[in-house]
Amino acid sequence: MNTLKTTVLLTALTVLLVGIGYFVGGLGGMIVFFVLAAVMNMSAYWFSDRIALRMAGAHEVTEAQEPQLFKMVAEVAARAQMPMPKLFVIETATPNAFATGRSPEKGVVAVTTGIRRLLNENELKAVIGHEIGHVKNRDTLTSSIAATIAGAISMISFMLLWFGGGRSREGALLSILIMILAPIAASIIQFAISRTREFAADEFGANLTRDPESLASALLKLEQGVQYAPMQDTPQQEAIAALYIVHPFRGGGMGKLFSTHPPTKERVERLRKMTYSPKPYQRYTAR
Numbered sequence: 007m008n009t010l011k012t013t014v015l016l017t018a019l020t021v022l023l024v025g026i027g028y029f030v031g032g033l034g035g036m037i038v039f040f041v042l043a044a045v046m047n048m049s050a051y052w053f054s055d056r057i058a059l060r061m062a063g064a065h066e067v068t069e070a071q072e073p074q075l076f077k078m079v080a081e082v083a084a085r086a087q088m089p090m091p092k093l094f095v096i097e098t099a100t101p102n103a104f105a106t107g108r109s110p111e112k113g114v115v116a117v118t119t120g121i122r123r124l125l126n127e128n129e130l131k132a133v134i135g136h137e138i139g140h141v142k143n144r145d146t147l148t149s150s151i152a153a154t155i156a157g158a159i160s161m162i163s164f165m166l167l168w169f170g171g172g173r174s175r176e177g178a179l180l181s182i183l184i185m186i187l188a189p190i191a192a193s194i195i196q197f198a199i200s201r202t203r204e205f206a207a208d209e210f211g212a213n214l215t216r217d218p219e220s221l222a223s224a225l226l227k228l229e230q231g232v233q234y235a236p237m238q239d240t241p242q243q244e245a246i247a248a249l250y251i252v253h254p255f256r257g258g259g260m261g262k263l264f265s266t267h268p269p270t271k272e273r274v275e276r277l278r279k280m281t282y283s284p285k286p287y288q289r290y291t292a293r
Contacts, residue, residue, distance in 0.1 A: 064094035101231035104249035105137035113141035132221035139210030
């Protein structure tokens, strides 16, 4: 269902792009702006892992440095039938985690020191399952496609400032409406895609660990933990806020339409509707 929603939303973005591009400059103008946006955003996609990790202040750790954490991530990745991702740690009291990487072979999982202090082992394992889900489902690629189309729409709308929509009064009014409303509509759809990917990663992680309750418990703890120890609201952290499993700043962000994350309450309710007869797989032990 989440995959279907993502497909529908991406289609809606594409239709919006085609319509606006054709209004401004016909087919030729639409293609030019789309190609430009694609080059910019796909470049960001190709280097997304390095950019995000640098902005987060994360540093890579080895198995020798973090044997327990390394073993946990390796176990979850093996269950997902994907290579062991690189493991990074962010030195901050804010409890959070994110994943990046343009493919399962280039996957990265980053956790904060705060999340390791706050969650128990099963909860942390469930969070890692969620992040592995983002890598497995290539959500970085999905986000890049959405950003490409939304960026093209914004650029085309901006061009209306210079070229307008014709000399008629009606054309001018329509240009103003498109210039104002199109980027907003594109952003709303882009954020909706982000929320569907969060739901999909929740479901993936719960299915992978067969322990939806631990993920639900983790989300509740993380939401409370962020209120007590939020990330410092810097431009760098703002740029990667959508990557984290929960919104990293106090207050939880803007209204639902303009939020990259679904409400925690809704995520928890969905997880608690999932039931499994087998027990969650065994807790890991340090070597």
